[in-house]
Amino acid sequence: MDRVTSEMPSEGAVRSDGVALEVADVVKRFGPALPWLRRRGRSVTAVDHVSFTVRRGEIFGILGPNGSGKSTLIRLLSTLLIPDSGEIRAFGIDVVRQPTRVKRSINRVSVEAAFFKKLSPMENLLFAARVYGLEGRAARAAIRRILDDLGIDGKAVTAPMEEMSRGMQQKVAIARAFLTSPALLLLDEPTTGLDPRAKHDVQAFVRETRRLHDVTVVLTTHDMTEAEQLCDRVAIFDRGRIVALDTPEGLRRAASERVGRPATLEDVFLSLTGRRLEDEEEVVEG
Amino acid sequence: MTLAQHELRAMYGFLERNLNLVKRYWGWEVVWIAYSVANSIAVVLVARSANAAAGTEAFDEAAVERLVLFLSVGAVVWHYVSVVFGTVAQMVALERWEGTIEYTFMAPVRRITHLVGTSLFAIVYALVHTAVILAVIVAVFGIDVGRADFGAAAAVMVAGSLSLIGIGMMGAVLPLLYPERGEQMAWVIQAALLLVSGVYALPEHMPEPLRTLADFSPVTYLLAAMRDAVLDGAGVADIWPTAAGLFAAGLGLIPAGVWVFTQGERYAKRSGRLKRSG
Numbered sequence A: 001m002d003r004v005t006s007e008m009p010s011e012g013a014v015r016s017d018g019v020a021l022e023v024a025d026v027v028k029r030f031g032p033a034l035p036w037l038r039r040r041g042r043s044v045t046a047v048d049h050v051s052f053t054v055r056r057g058e059i060f061g062i063l064g065p066n067g068s069g070k071s072t073l074i075r076l077l078s079t080l081l082i083p084d085s086g087e088i089r090a091f092g093i094d095v096v097r098q099p100t101r102v103k104r105s106i107n108r109v110s111v112e113a114a115f116f117k118k119l120s121p122m123e124n125l126l127f128a129a130r131v132y133g134l135e136g137r138a139a140r141a142a143i144r145r146i147l148d149d150l151g152i153d154g155k156a157v158t159a160p161m162e163e164m165s166r167g168m169q170q171k172v173a174i175a176r177a178f179l180t181s182p183a184l185l186l187l188d189e190p191t192t193g194l195d196p197r198a199k200h201d202v203q204a205f206v207r208e209t210r211r212l213h214d215v216t217v218v219l220t221t222h223d224m225t226e227a228e229q230l231c232d233r234v235a236i237f238d239r240g241r242i243v244a245l246d247t248p249e250g251l252r253r254a255a256s257e258r259v260g261r262p263a264t265l266e267d268v269f270l271s272l273t274g275r276r277l278e279d280e281e282e283v284v285e286g
Numbered sequence B: 001m002t003l004a005q006h007e008l009r010a011m012y013g014f015l016e017r018n019l020n021l022v023k024r025y026w027g028w029e030v031v032w033i034a035y036s037v038a039n040s041i042a043v044v045l046v047a048r049s050a051n052a053a054a055g056t057e058a059f060d061e062a063a064v065e066r067l068v069l070f071l072s073v074g075a076v077v078w079h080y081v082s083v084v085f086g087t088v089a090q091m092v093a094l095e096r097w098e099g100t101i102e103y104t105f106m107a108p109v110r111r112i113t114h115l116v117g118t119s120l121f122a123i124v125y126a127l128v129h130t131a132v133i134l135a136v137i138v139a140v141f142g143i144d145v146g147r148a149d150f151g152a153a154a155a156v157m158v159a160g161s162l163s164l165i166g167i168g169m170m171g172a173v174l175p176l177l178y179p180e181r182g183e184q185m186a187w188v189i190q191a192a193l194l195l196v197s198g199v200y201a202l203p204e205h206m207p208e209p210l211r212t213l214a215d216f217s218p219v220t221y222l223l224a225a226m227r228d229a230v231l232d233g234a235g236v237a238d239i240w241p242t243a244a245g246l247f248a249a250g251l252g253l254i255p256a257g258v259w260v261f262t263q264g265e266r267y268a269k270r271s272g273r274l275k276r277s278g
Helices: A035-039 A070-077 A099-105 A121-131 A136-149 A166-179 A196-212 A224-230 A248-259 A265-273 B003-024 B026-048 B050-054 B061-089 B091-098 B101-105 B111-141 B150-177 B182-196 B208-215 B218-231 B236-271
Strands: A019-030 A044-055 A059-063 A085-090 A106-109 A184-188 A216-221 A233-238 A241-246
Touching: A019 A070, A019 A216, A044 A070, A044 A085, A044 A216, A044 A241, A059 A224, A070 A085, A070 A184, A070 A216, A099 A106, A106 A166, A121 A136, A121 A166, A121 B003, A136 A166, A166 A196, A196 A216, A196 A224, A216 A224, A224 A265, A233 A248, A233 A265, A241 A248, A241 A265, A248 A265, B003 B026, B003 B111, B026 B050, B026 B061, B026 B111, B050 B061, B061 B091, B061 B111, B061 B150, B061 B182, B061 B218, B091 B101, B091 B150, B091 B182, B111 B150, B111 B236, B150 B182, B150 B218, B150 B236, B182 B208, B218 B236
Parallel strands: A059 A216, A059 A233, A106 A184, A184 A216
Antiparallel strands: A019 A044, A019 A085, A233 A241
């Protein structure tokens, strides 16, 4: 099993060949704005000296319970948060120093399908297309094609989003992400709360997209089956730290040796942290 | 695609999205227009009842008509000012309420493009709203605007809009930094502008602290020049020093607004406040 410290690049290094994402010793804490309150320990370390790299074309899973810091990590990668220390590079570009360049090559699907609910999928996606610099006519054609691929057509394309089921809204969120042809796709628990059918559709679309396009995926989940089925490698995330990183098979094999029987990913998590995936509560940011 | 094309498309995207929202929330728009019209008419009716309210016949018909026009300009201009300022200042609050803030802020768009695109919508939206209110007031009160110089009025309105946009951008940072209370803080700025800028009273007749504050409000000069143009027929040649001053203030306030907003955004990204819920 790879221990993540071995993946940490040397300071100041820029690795772009075959590497989509480099996260080097990143720390993010949340707490009071006043330094003396922070010193009194009233802060939470959401991401704690995390390092890993993701290869181009890889589906990289981050498996951890709610509140383990997965979403904070995704926000750091998305340029929505600035790390307290450490370095993040997407395709060799520093996300803090050159966020606009990074933003052009990334997109994200989060657990909540965040849309203007009164606007239709077409209106929401057209806005997304325009802020990514797409031309109107081409964008409309692309939106119809992608939505059609996801099984959204006819009146649903122009009806308000609030009239759609959550599963359908999540598909529109996926369409928004793929509309801009991201080289790095950040999926933050994209199937949480979906019914089995919608979950299956979303997972199938992710697989299909990876097969057809040159896209790298970082997927956070607390669904072990999803991690196992979709991911090339999985990082086990616990209390802001990566405690193990390997292929699902490698993680299971190592855990099997520890527990003395064939292990599941749940066993892997339990053996590494002493706790179950559903034990934790949400970390409060800000 | 050049950078300019990219930014222009993005700018248009903000304008188009907000127009789509107006279309989709048309019921609220009707209510908002009706409320604004009623509010403006109520203010102008004060002039009609000036003699009765004061218990005197001191105001002759011409004085009453002038007071009607004075208050009408105040009501109409204030509506324009409040819509432009409010739309720009509340842009973050709107995104947070809809839950889209993270997606908008991770789009590869320069913040100035985002802010200017929102401001363009604010001006278009405010002009339409204000035109409706003006039309209703003119129809209800039969106002004679024969002396008005609308060219000068338009010039000073355009010049004044720049300053409003700059102040609005500064106000927009409040909902960014204070997810729970920032929106209310922006309303306080708007209320302060209403109080000190001589919307329904001349600043020289205000108590001293307000009079001093009025000197620093661009809306004071915008209103004064508008009244000169509409009530007294002042032309472009007469009001150009005020228009030029407002224009210059706008040229300073817009970059200042963008700077304040980007500093606020950076702090929000450090402190974790750039997220959908408070």
